[in-house]
Amino acid sequence: MLKGVRRVVVKVGTQLLMGGKTGSEERVAELVAALAGLRRRGLEVILVTSGAIGAGMRILGTAKRPSHIPGLQAHAAVGQCRLMSLYETACAKLGFHAGQLLLTAADVRDRDRYLNVMHCLHEMLQTGILPVINENDSVSVDEIQFGNNDTLAALVGSMCNADLVILLTTIDGMHERLPEAAGFGRRLSVVPAVTPRLRQMAMGTDGNALSVGGMITKVHAAEMLMKSGAAMWIACGRDFAVLNDILKGADVGSLFVAADGARLNAQKRFLAFFSKPAGDVVVDAGAEKALVAQGRSLLPSGITAVLGSFKRGATVRVVNASGLELAKGVTNYDSAELALIRGRNTHEIPGLLGGEHHYEEVIHRDHLVLTSAEG
Ligand code: GLU
Numbered sequence: 001m002l003k004g005v006r007r008v009v010v011k012v013g014t015q016l017l018m019g020g021k022t023g024s025e026e027r028v029a030e031l032v033a034a035l036a037g038l039r040r041r042g043l044e045v046i047l048v049t050s051g052a053i054g055a056g057m058r059i060l061g062t063a064k065r066p067s068h069i070p071g072l073q074a075h076a077a078v079g080q081c082r083l084m085s086l087y088e089t090a091c092a093k094l095g096f097h098a099g100q101l102l103l104t105a106a107d108v109r110d111r112d113r114y115l116n117v118m119h120c121l122h123e124m125l126q127t128g129i130l131p132v133i134n135e136n137d138s139v140s141v142d143e144i145q146f147g148n149n150d151t152l153a154a155l156v157g158s159m160c161n162a163d164l165v166i167l168l169t170t171i172d173g174m175h176e177r178l179p180e181a182a183g184f185g186r187r188l189s190v191v192p193a194v195t196p197r198l199r200q201m202a203m204g205t206d207g208n209a210l211s212v213g214g215m216i217t218k219v220h221a222a223e224m225l226m227k228s229g230a231a232m233w234i235a236c237g238r239d240f241a242v243l244n245d246i247l248k249g250a251d252v253g254s255l256f257v258a259a260d261g262a263r264l265n266a267q268k269r270f271l272a273f274f275s276k277p278a279g280d281v282v283v284d285a286g287a288e289k290a291l292v293a294q295g296r297s298l299l300p301s302g303i304t305a306v307l308g309s310f311k312r313g314a315t316v317r318v319v320n321a322s323g324l325e326l327a328k329g330v331t332n333y334d335s336a337e338l339a340l341i342r343g344r345n346t347h348e349i350p351g352l353l354g355g356e357h358h359y360e361e362v363i364h365r366d367h368l369v370l371t372s373a374e375g
Contacts, residue, residue, distance in 0.1 A: 279308025
């Protein structure tokens, strides 16, 4: 797997940059030196960095992480400048430059804005600039929030077709957790699939004074990346030389790599992980089977209800009668048309809608991606 790795996203948590004995300046310089090592191996490197709020706390002398949102926004506004100045200073010493990209979820849900972000990233990689990405915490509130940088790193990895996403944290990987035994068991060295049991083991491990995500956000990130055809590696970043060990294939941390190696194409990755659904199409058990087990398109006959108001070409969720999301797809019909043709046979469509040009499928298989967590 490592032989095929060309593009790598590295995510670094706040604790690794701010929490140690040495100051953040030294830590950023050490990190940049390790990233430069990867670049010398011929890899394209993208950094997702936390630490804006942590840096803001240091500068403003705030002992306790603010609990109100405007306080967090203001701390990020102060800290992000410091963080970038440290990165640029460290990069310039090694002969290249850092470029900042601050994102909110709204920046990547819309197809045009998503493409703009992607083009900017590609340009930076082509010209040897180190992209340094963080959530735009000063404006990213409520529904436009990613919420944590594990998710952000996975989305960036999926967006730019990375081969490997490395999440550096303060623990040496994911450990087995048995319900009957208190504490943790052996380290999971290689994880070939995310199962319900694995998700269960990752629950309830979130949070400390400086960090946001926990193991469950990392497992969700791994699921997204494995579906995108990328691998994800969780490792301890107290010593950034671990990046070199990882690229040499050392048995450190936890590597999540899908056994089948299937890779969703770019359009389906956008559909699955980025696009915001405008409504729901509820389907019966027959259509569920056709979509999930038989790889078919969605026809009007299997639709029982339509929720929300949307146009042709919108992204919609396909859900079953119990509300479980099965898939996301691009609809060929608007919500009013679907209300008229639901439950009917394809050959009845012209009679119901009038006009001449009709699609047989409500969602063609090429524009549908299965998203059920159980899948
Ligand atoms: N964006 C946050 C920060 O820069 C960190 C979020 C996270 O670590 O997941 O402080």
